[in-house]
Amino acid sequence: MSEPRDPHTELDELRRAQTELVNSAKLATLGSLVAGVAHEINTPLGALHSNHDVIERALNKLQDILEDEVVTPDELEEVRKIVRAMDGVLHTNGIAVGRMVKLVDSLRTFGRPDRADVDRVDLHEGIEGTLALLGHEIHDIEILREFGDIPLVECYPDRINQVFMNLLLNALQAMGEHGTLTIRTRSNSNQASVAISDTGPGISPETREHLFDPGFTTKGERVGMGLGLAISRQIVDQHSGDMEVDSVLGEGTTFTVSLPLDLIEGAA
Amino acid sequence: MSDRQTTVMIVDDEEMVVTSIRSFLELDTPHRVLTFTSPSDALEALAVEHVHVIVADYMMPGMDGVTFLTEARDCRPQASRILLTGYADRHNAIRAINEAGLYHYLQKPWDNDELKLIIRNGVERSRLFNELDARVAALEVANEELSGLRQKLIEAFL
Numbered sequence: 422m423s424e425p426r427d428p429h430t431e432l433d434e435l436r437r438a439q440t441e442l443v444n445s446a447k448l449a450t451l452g453s454l455v456a457g458v459a460h461e462i463n464t465p466l467g468a469l470h471s472n473h474d475v476i477e478r479a480l481n482k483l484q485d486i487l488e489d490e491v492v493t494p495d496e497l498e499e500v501r502k503i504v505r506a507m508d509g510v511l512h513t514n515g516i517a518v519g520r521m522v523k524l525v526d527s528l529r530t531f532g533r534p535d536r537a538d539v540d541r542v543d544l545h546e547g548i549e550g551t552l553a554l555l556g557h558e559i560h561d562i563e564i565l566r567e568f569g570d571i572p573l574v575e576c577y578p579d580r581i582n583q584v585f586m587n588l589l590l591n592a593l594q595a596m597g598e599h600g601t602l603t604i605r606t607r608s609n610s611n612q613a614s615v616a617i618s619d620t621g622p623g624i625s626p627e628t629r630e631h632l633f634d635p636g637f638t639t640k641g642e643r644v645g646m647g648l649g650l651a652i653s654r655q656i657v658d659q660h661s662g663d664m665e666v667d668s669v670l671g672e673g674t675t676f677t678v679s680l681p682l683d684l685i686e687g688a689a
Numbered sequence: 690m691s692d693r694q695t696t697v698m699i700v701d702d703e704e705m706v707v708t709s710i711r712s713f714l715e716l717d718t719p720h721r722v723l724t725f726t727s728p729s730d731a732l733e734a735l736a737v738e739h740v741h742v743i744v745a746d747y748m749m750p751g752m753d754g755v756t757f758l759t760e761a762r763d764c765r766p767q768a769s770r771i772l773l774t775g776y777a778d779r780h781n782a783i784r785a786i787n788e789a790g791l792y793h794y795l796q797k798p799w800d801n802d803e804l805k806l807i808i809r810n811g812v813e814r815s816r817l818f819n820e821l822d823a824r825v826a827a828l829e830v831a832n833e834e835l836s837g838l839r840q841k842l843i844e845a846f847l
Contacts, residue, residue, distance in 0.1 A: 463775050467798035468705040474801045475713045482716075502716065509712035513705045520705075561750050 442651075460557035461524050465517035472510040472517075479503045479510075527553040539684055541573040544581070544615060548604060551585045558593040563601045571608040575684040580656045587649035588617045588676050595621030595674065612662075614679040623670040632666060653678075661685040695812045696721045696739060700731045700757065701746035701773065706797075710744070713801050720808070728757040735764040742811040744795070744804075747774040747782050755785035762790075767818040769811030771795060 482503055486496045527550040545568055552564070574581075592602055600620040607614050624632065633654045657664045660680050668674040697720045699707045707724040714722045723738060725731035728749055735743075743761050745754040758770040769792040774782040779796065786794050792814065793807050 460775060463797050464703050464706060468703075468709040470798040471709040471713055471801055475709070475716055478713075478717055478801075506712045506716035509708050509715075513708045513712070516705045560748075 457554040457557055458524065458528065461554065462521065465520040468513050468517040472514050475506060475510050479507055524553065526550075538577070539575060540578050541575045542578045542581075544571060544574055544606060544613060544680075547578060547582045548585055548589075548606075548615065551582055551589055555586075555589055555593060558590065560598045562593060562596055562599065565601060565603045567603060567605040569605075569607045571606050571613045572682055574613050574680055574682055576660055576680060577656075580659070581680070584653040584656050584678060585615070585617075587653045588678070591649065592617050592619035592621070592674070592676075595619045597621075600673075608682070611683075612679050612681050614677055616675055616677040618673060618675040620673040623672055624666070624668040624674055625670060629666065629668065659686065694721055695719070695741045695816075696723060697808055697812075698723045698725070698731060698735070698738070698740045698743045698768075700725045700728055700744070700749075700754075702726050702749040703746070706746065706773075710804070713804070714808070717801070718805060718808070720812070728752040728754075731757070732760055732764065735761055740765055740768050741815040742769045742771065742808050744771045744773055744808070747772055747785075755782075755789050755791075758791060759789045767815050767822065769793075769815050771807060771811060773797060773799065 482499065486492060486500060492500070552559075589602075596602070596619050602620075603616075603618040605616040605618070607616075633650050654664050657678055657680070661684075662678060662680040664679075665677045666674065667677070697714060699710050699714075699722065701707050701710075704726055707726060711722045711724050714720055720742075723734060723740070725734065728745070728751060731743075731745075743758065743765070745757050745761075747754040749757070754772050754774075758772065761768065761770060770789075772782055772786060772791055772794040773796075774794055775797050782794055785791070792811055795804060795807060
């Protein structure tokens with residue numbers, strides 16, 4: 422039927438297809454990230470937006486009162502009212518700005534475009550930063566942190582955070598509105614592990630067989646869907662780490678990622 | 690209705706949202722403002738407070754805004770209920786508004802002039818309902834008095 426093809430061309434094509442898949446998975450992660458940031462920023466932004474307007478109105482009122490250079494007792498009462506409003510506004514602005522600073526900090530931990538290289542990091546920081554960006558998926562889900570005293574881990578932090586993003590997002594989406602997310606961290610003399618457990622419906626044995634297949638998804642057709650776990654496994658493999666799944670139907674699922682404390686670069 | 694004081698209730702789990710709206714309404718409107726960060730506390734207050742307008746956030750832990758506003762209707766059927774929503778939950782919110790028969794929805798970040806206008810119209814609407822109720826009650830009393838008189842007239846002629 423078809424002519425025998427040059428194995429090098431075929432390999433090149435496969436590599437290109439793989440790169441494209443990896444990129445679309447990154448886009449899907451980026452999509453979740455952007456949706457999260459937009460949602461998290463909306464509340465403090467809403468407060469600041471309203472408060473800016475309140476300050477403008479308050480200033481106009483004060484200017485009106487001061488215009489004739491005589492302040493009547495009624496106007497004095499009005500000034501007191503304005504001061505009370507300004508007090509509330511100032512307090513809220515402080516909280517809103519604080520929230521946005523924290524959000525940008527989380528993004529830095531997550532992205533680190535300035536340091537896309539190997540670094541020794543506190544995995545807890547990456548987990549917390551990722552959780553902060555997933556606020557909109559948390560709903561009424563309870564989050565239990567069973568954090569051990571783990572040493573810094575040498576890794577590619579941006580890639581490892583992408584693994585956390587995928588696993589946490591999967592766990593939250595498996596539960597929907599209610600449930601318990603447990604994050605357990607442990608370490609021994611040569612490796613650290615992070616176990617992420619949900620109380621979702623669990624994974625059937627048939628689904629489990631395909632769990633790490635690129636393109637396999639139970640979430641419907643969306644660009645990059647079905648690549649989260651395939652990419653995550655690839656990243657963990659690059660770190661010569663290990664990823665395990667433990668699932669009981671009707672009870673929940675636990676994904677455990679183990680990483681060597683000192684980076685041993687594995688095959689991609 | 691002799692009491693002209695109007696009351697607006699704001700419910701959002703985010704302290705900064707309720708404080709911002711309170712600051713604005715207290716500065717620029719005559720309404721009395723009640724704020725709550727817990728929907729269940731707000732429901733308790735509704736049992737004793739005469740409220741004209743209720744503004745509630747859609748996404749709150751424990752009880753979402755639509756459930757809260759639906760329960761609030763049982764307590765204060767005359768109050769105008771307004772849902773505050775983020776962009777992401779807009780579609781769910783619009784569906785819920787139609788199902789729960791809400792008065793209005795407002796998207797975050799909100800515009801203060803729009804908020805003021807919606808609240809003012811909501812207060813007016815709530816007042817009209819209250820007035821209508823009072824008139825209907827007065828008519829019923831008058832009607833009863835009339836049928837009593839009619840009975841007396843009939844008895845007098847018999």
